[in-house]
Amino acid sequence: MDEGCGPACNDELTLLVFTLGGVRMAVDTAQIYGMAHPEDVEIQGRETLGLHQLISFRGPVSYKATWVLQLKDEAIPYGVMIDQPEEIVPVNLDTLQPLPQLVRAGGGSEAIWGATVRADGTILLLVDLYKLPKDAARIQGMESTNLTH
Amino acid sequence: MDADRTKSDRILEQLKKRSVREKVLDMEEEKVKLVIFSLADDYYAFNGSEVKEIILPPGDISYVPGAPDFVLGVINLRGDIESVIAINTFLSLPESKKTSRSRIAIAVKGGVRSGIMVDSIEDVLDVPVSGIKPPLSTLDAFKKECVTGELTFKGKNVTILDTGKIFGKLAA
Numbered sequence: 001m002d003e004g005c006g007p008a009c010n011d012e013l014t015l016l017v018f019t020l021g022g023v024r025m026a027v028d029t030a031q032i033y034g035m036a037h038p039e040d041v042e043i044q045g046r047e048t049l050g051l052h053q054l055i056s057f058r059g060p061v062s063y064k065a066t067w068v069l070q071l072k073d074e075a076i077p078y079g080v081m082i083d084q085p086e087e088i089v090p091v092n093l094d095t096l097q098p099l100p101q102l103v104r105a106g107g108g109s110e111a112i113w114g115a116t117v118r119a120d121g122t123i124l125l126l127v128d129l130y131k132l133p134k135d136a137a138r139i140q141g142m143e144s145t146n147l148t149h
Numbered sequence: 150m151d152a153d154r155t156k157s158d159r160i161l162e163q164l165k166k167r168s169v170r171e172k173v174l175d176m177e178e179e180k181v182k183l184v185i186f187s188l189a190d191d192y193y194a195f196n197g198s199e200v201k202e203i204i205l206p207p208g209d210i211s212y213v214p215g216a217p218d219f220v221l222g223v224i225n226l227r228g229d230i231e232s233v234i235a236i237n238t239f240l241s242l243p244e245s246k247k248t249s250r251s252r253i254a255i256a257v258k259g260g261v262r263s264g265i266m267v268d269s270i271e272d273v274l275d276v277p278v279s280g281i282k283p284p285l286s287t288l289d290a291f292k293k294e295c296v297t298g299e300l301t302f303k304g305k306n307v308t309i310l311d312t313g314k315i316f317g318k319l320a321a
Contacts, residue, residue, distance in 0.1 A: 023213075056215045097229070101232075102261065102320055108215045108216050123225055125214075
């Protein structure tokens with residue numbers, strides 16, 4: 001699976017920063033080949049899923065400025081809908097941190113794999129788009145379990 | 150001559166007394182440092198050696214989607230990302246509201262490090278070990294495992310929690 005690593009990827013990641021449901025997140029641009037308006041994706045006849053459908057949020061999530069990320073990995077047959085893309089920034093790998101142990105407890109999201117602190121002190125959660133199908137399957141599993149009980 | 154002997158006797162007597170006093174001091178009871186805090190109008194305590202610092206909750210605790218319900222989120226503590234948890238549900242207590250008295254105790258035990266949100270910090274005390282009673286026999290088995298003892302503070306019962314056991318159960 002080519003994630004588009006150039007020579008610079010040994011030292012840094014280029015992140016697309018966005019906010020969804022009040023949570024600031026970032027994805028590695030090497031996993032994306034494009035970003036489109038939802039209407040354009042619909043015209044192309046491609047399926048789209050909201051990130052909130054793929055990662056479990058506690059409350060309802062509303063979108064204000066929706067964009068669809070088209071992934072390089074063709075094994076993922078849908079575009080991922082995000083909200084309020086802000087900027088694309090290079091981030092040094094030394095500044096990345098794994099999530100604290102208790103956050104990862106109880107089989108939490110696999111797609112949210114780490115975090116980084118920006119210069120302004122805010123925290124960005126890092127999302128691995130290629131791990132979203134696993135999270136989605138887990139959410140579906142939980143929902144079907146809840147339905148059967 | 151008698152007067153001299155009396156004087157030396159008196160000095161020896163004083164030296165003996167001082168030695169006894171020092172022995173008494175050396176044998177002074179073992180103490181344990183406790184951080185006493187409140188949660189839902191009850192007092193609880195952590196072992197002071199397990200609490201690395203106590204901080205004011207920052208304005209923004211970043212929620213992490215998919216994290217367990219007891220995780221309030223993560224904070225930036227001088228560049229390090231720390232989790233902040235609520236132990237209310239774990240102790241069968243109602244949810245707490247953040248107030249100006251709320252604090253986060255950063256605790257470390259058994260290789261797990263996390264902030265724990267409390268309603269207020271009441272005191273940090275050195276308590277004689279003899280002042281700590283065993284946990285109430287009426288506690289259910291689950292809670293009893295996470296309680297190391299009890300003591301009285303300002304006329305109220307204080308439940309001493311085992312941070313390591315709590316972290317262990319939450320991390321499982």
